[in-house]
Amino acid sequence: MKPSRRGYGDSVSTWAGLDAGVVPIVGAPLAGGPSTPALAAAVSEAGGIGFLAAGYKTAAAVQAELRELRALTSRPIGLNLFYPTRDAVDEAALQAYAERMRDEEQRYRVAAGEPRWSDDDWTAKLEVATRERPDVVSFTFGCPEREIVEWLRDCGCRSWCTVTSVAEAMRATSMAVDALVVQGAEAGGHQGSFENGDEEPQALLALLGEIESATVLPRIAAGGIADGHDISVVLAAGAVAAQIGSALLLATEAGTSLPHRHALEGDAETRLTRAFTGRRARGIANRFMLDHGAFAPRGYPEIHYLTAPIRAAARELGDADGINLWAGTSYRRAGEGSASELVERWAREARRA
Helix, strand or coil: CCCCCCCHHHHCCCHHHCCCCCCCEEECCCCCCCCCHHHHHHHHHCCCEEEEECCCCCHHHHHHHHHHHHHHCCCCEEEEEECCCCCCCCHHHHHHHHHHHHHHHHHHCCCCCCCCCCCCCHHHHHHHHHHHCCCEEEEECCCCCHHHHHHHHHCCCEEEEEECCHHHHHHHHHCCCCEEEEECCCCCEECCCCCCCCCCCCCHHHHHHHHHCCCCCCEEEECCCCCHHHHHHHHHCCCCEEEECHHHCCECCCCCCHHHHHHHCCCCCEEEECCCCCCCEEEECCHHHHHHHHHCCCCCCHHHHHHHHHHHHHHHHCCHHHCCCECCCCHHHCCCECHHHHHHHHHHHHHHC
16 A cells, blocks of 8 residues: 555644644544543544534434533534434344343343334434534435535535445545545444445455545544554555544543443453344444344344343443443553543654654
8 A cells, every 4th residue: 555645744724624623533423322522522622523423312412412512612523423224124033133132131120122213313413413513524324415415514514424435435425525434344333334234344444545546535544543653554544534432432521331441441352243233333242242143133223222221221230241342443452531631642642653
């Protein structure tokens, strides 16, 4: 892969279509609990761009959190939305998986949820974005139509799209988004692919190189990035910034649950699984994943809603074996402390590198 001529300082004021910023670091949205206004604000205050996750929340809750975030920082902020897609679900396999949850119901003394599809309050959240006007609105699981991208741009919001392949990058480019979040196989949490398929995800550096040949859009690298050295590597590979998620899970401001925090301090392997939500996601291997992963059908968000009450009960009990422990391959390098301190440290390390 040919090295980029882009240097660290080149991204200070112009990267990914923004006119402000100090360091090329993006705080990943971290949907499902870890995302908080305080976490996003801390990243932004350190000179990066902090993101708030809209996933699994009502539009009203997202609006309230955006306003709280705006009260905490005047620096650039981002909001992440789940693009609504609908899988062709094998109903028999889904029912069989629901039956597998009976043992979990007994274990945690709670009823499993009803498998159902939802667009995650898509239209209402878009309207919140146009009213509250975060600097960036990013999308996961798909790319919105050009009309939506232009609507957001008219409201002062840049649009970024998460991509996991050249084909997705080309699709997003055709929709006139401002930048691509290129997610490699190393990333924790859900694979942000447009289709909920079984293709083997590509490693980040290889994917960055392939997409560079397909589009001129700025690329934000995501997956397995945990310190300043990692940031310098992806910048040298042509990215304009690095998106960091798992390395922020132990931050003071993160809403990461106590059992998840304890698991992050261990050394268990990570795996891709559909066991918790029906869509492939990388997490630390635990009992639930090992017991059910081989049987989980493709079905998002149906399986998410099925297992959500079980996971909530396990989390309340502090049982790390019953919850999704989303984490990327570099999670063992996650550090404690304020997210602002972590971002500032990574920025110093990247400059030295």
